[in-house]
Amino acid sequence: MNNTSKIFCALDTSDLEQAKKWASAVGPVTGALKVGMEFVNSFGPQGIEAIQNAAPNADLFIDLKFHDIPNTVAGAVRTTCANFAPAYINVHAAGGQEMLEAAKDACGNDTKLLAVTILTSLDQEAIAKVGYQNELSGQVIRMAKLAENSGLDGVVCSALEIELVRKACASNFELIVPGIRPSGSDHGDQKRVIMPSEALDKGATHLVIGRPITGANDPAKAAREILESL
Numbered sequence: 001m002n003n004t005s006k007i008f009c010a011l012d013t014s015d016l017e018q019a020k021k022w023a024s025a026v027g028p029v030t031g032a033l034k035v036g037m038e039f040v041n042s043f044g045p046q047g048i049e050a051i052q053n054a055a056p057n058a059d060l061f062i063d064l065k066f067h068d069i070p071n072t073v074a075g076a077v078r079t080t081c082a083n084f085a086p087a088y089i090n091v092h093a094a095g096g097q098e099m100l101e102a103a104k105d106a107c108g109n110d111t112k113l114l115a116v117t118i119l120t121s122l123d124q125e126a127i128a129k130v131g132y133q134n135e136l137s138g139q140v141i142r143m144a145k146l147a148e149n150s151g152l153d154g155v156v157c158s159a160l161e162i163e164l165v166r167k168a169c170a171s172n173f174e175l176i177v178p179g180i181r182p183s184g185s186d187h188g189d190q191k192r193v194i195m196p197s198e199a200l201d202k203g204a205t206h207l208v209i210g211r212p213i214t215g216a217n218d219p220a221k222a223a224r225e226i227l228e229s230l
């Protein structure tokens with residue numbers, strides 16, 4: 001695990017050759033890459049292997065957000081760790097303490113386990129419809145604490161939640177933050193964005209950055225410029 005890697009570049013594409021090109025160009029710069037549901041459902045375990053071969057020294061975050069009964073999630077975590085020894089994987093905190101603990105028990109020593117609290121696509125009205133009675137930020141903290149108390153290594157959280165979670169959880173609890181936009185870059189579909197250095201100043205430990213890197217004419221150069229701005 002390369003602890004100096006602050007940026008996970010999100011390889012969001014359904015084109016395997018494109019993903020491999022990004023991985024080999026950007027992996028040596030950021031030292032860390034992320035693959036998610038679209039990629040893994042398109043290319044399966046072979047796709048993950050192809051990314052690891054294209055960027056053998058880069059840490060990998062396999063972002064599949066497992067959420068099921070404890071036994072099933074533990075099996076998924078165990079298999080993922082055994083096959084790929086990724087630096088990070090994640091589960092939904094909403095799976096509950098027993099599921100989180102089972103996931104942590106099944107997690108390999110080389111892999112950190114993160115929780116997703118409330119998806120950033122959900123607002124106050126949406127979580128009320130699901131049945132959460134708390135105010136959104138209170139619910140995020142509640143779920144981050146649940147993850148921490150269940151032994152998880154950190155959470156994925158939005159820019160708006162960094163300071164709250166940082167305050168509520170231990171200083172070594174990791175905060176991985178997407179929705180990052182360097183100044184001057186296109187926001188795309190991200191509604192609440194933050195600059196890379198600002199996110200780190202607020203207490204983020206790692207950033208997930210996709211299109212500002214992969215959408216650039218020279219992704220490696222874009223990644224280098226972001227790192228230099230930190």
Ligand code: C5P
Nearest residue numbers: 010012120178179190208209210211212
């Ligand atoms: O291209 P962009 O920088 O917006 O990519 C952000 C990445 O972080 C995508 O892979 C997206 O799925 C992921 N993500 C997010 N917001 C969350 C959780 C994950 O944007 N709340």
